[in-house]
Amino acid sequence: MNATAERRINMKRIFIISILFFFAFLVLFYLNDLPEIVMGTIANRFVEKSVEETGSLNVVTAILYDYRAFDSLGESTVLFAAVSGIVLVLSRKMLPVSSHGLSILVKRNFGILTPFIALFSLYIITHGHLSPGGGFQGGVILGVISIIFSIVYGSAFDYERYSPQLKTTLETGGALLFIFIGIMGIVFEGVFLDNVNFLNDGTGTLISSGSILVINLGVGLKIGAGLAIIFYSMIQKTFGEGLE
Amino acid sequence: MILLEYLLIGFLVLTAIMAISNKEILISIIFLSIFSIVLTAIYLLHKAPDVALAEAVIGTGLNTAIFMSAISHVRERDECHCREED
Numbered sequence: 001m002n003a004t005a006e007r008r009i010n011m012k013r014i015f016i017i018s019i020l021f022f023f024a025f026l027v028l029f030y031l032n033d034l035p036e037i038v039m040g041t042i043a044n045r046f047v048e049k050s051v052e053e054t055g056s057l058n059v060v061t062a063i064l065y066d067y068r069a070f071d072s073l074g075e076s077t078v079l080f081a082a083v084s085g086i087v088l089v090l091s092r093k094m095l096p097v098s099s100h101g102l103s104i105l106v107k108r109n110f111g112i113l114t115p116f117i118a119l120f121s122l123y124i125i126t127h128g129h130l131s132p133g134g135g136f137q138g139g140v141i142l143g144v145i146s147i148i149f150s151i152v153y154g155s156a157f158d159y160e161r162y163s164p165q166l167k168t169t170l171e172t173g174g175a176l177l178f179i180f181i182g183i184m185g186i187v188f189e190g191v192f193l194d195n196v197n198f199l200n201d202g203t204g205t206l207i208s209s210g211s212i213l214v215i216n217l218g219v220g221l222k223i224g225a226g227l228a229i230i231f232y233s234m235i236q237k238t239f240g241e242g243l244e
Numbered sequence: 245m246i247l248l249e250y251l252l253i254g255f256l257v258l259t260a261i262m263a264i265s266n267k268e269i270l271i272s273i274i275f276l277s278i279f280s281i282v283l284t285a286i287y288l289l290h291k292a293p294d295v296a297l298a299e300a301v302i303g304t305g306l307n308t309a310i311f312m313s314a315i316s317h318v319r320e321r322d323e324c325h326c327r328e329e330d
Binding site for chain 1: 254261293294297310
């Protein structure tokens with residue numbers, strides 16, 4: 001009785017696994033059959049015209065922060081709402097009790113590595129219009145640095161140096177920078193979030209593509225600070241219950 | 245290249261199944277993190293480095309840390325319940 005039930009469960013599992021494999025390879029097969037560029041659609045126009053219109057070599061960033069910048073503003077509003085909700089539900093006003101962190105080997109090694117991680121995230125944010133990446137990805141790396149601090153050095157280390165008030169200020173500053181660039185678009189070009197071509201040093205250089213660079217900086221600050229706030233409000237509650 | 249893609253897709257499905265079917269939650273979190281790494285490689289093969297970067301950072305780094313903190317939370321509560329029953 002027991003053996004037959006086990007065999008039936010195993011058969012069911014193998015059946016599900018084989019169906020999953022079948023669909024995975026089906027999707028892969030049809031993904032390879034997609035045409036490279038469909039003629040006569042809006043994607044074709046983005047590929048052809050985006051470099052001369054926005055000055056950004058990375059077409060994905062050009063679409064995200066120039067053509068569809070209003071959608072990106074909506075996305076950062078969603079993150080702002082998520083951060084507000086999590087802080088409202090989870091946070092309690094108490095200093096987290098710090099664990100001692102990991103061993104001294106890990107601490108020293110991470111101390112050597114941290115500047116390079118921060119430099120990499122800054123590189124991804126500022127070169128968003130030239131190479132893969134952009135404000136969102138670089139900002140997440142900035143937030144992850146703060147999270148690794150709490151794992152390696154204990155949670156009070158980051159909390160004492162960068163207070164939640166500072167992080168909230170950074171997040172709000174990023175959002176305000178985004179909206180400020182949008183209003184600059186109204187003043188100079190006549191449309192909200194239109195690309196203001198100031199400080200243009202020629203296509204392909206670091207200071208180019210107008211407002212895309214500044215929007216990248218704002219989004220990076222906002223995302224990094226927001227994710228750090230989410231993680232620390234979760235951690236706080238854990239340590240608060242450990243206290244009792 | 246096509247062989248590598250088939251291998252990665254197969255590995256992706258395997259890690260997803262392992263993450264769902266494992267009873268220990270910690271092990272399924274680690275399998276989810278492996279899933280994200282394999283998915284990053286597939287995104288790179290399909291020439292989407294932007295999405296690959298986001299997936300690598302969020303799926304491997306951030307998700308694992310947040311899930312870990314959530315799990316430590318749940319475990320503490322479970323232990324407290326056990327003591328009350330004793």
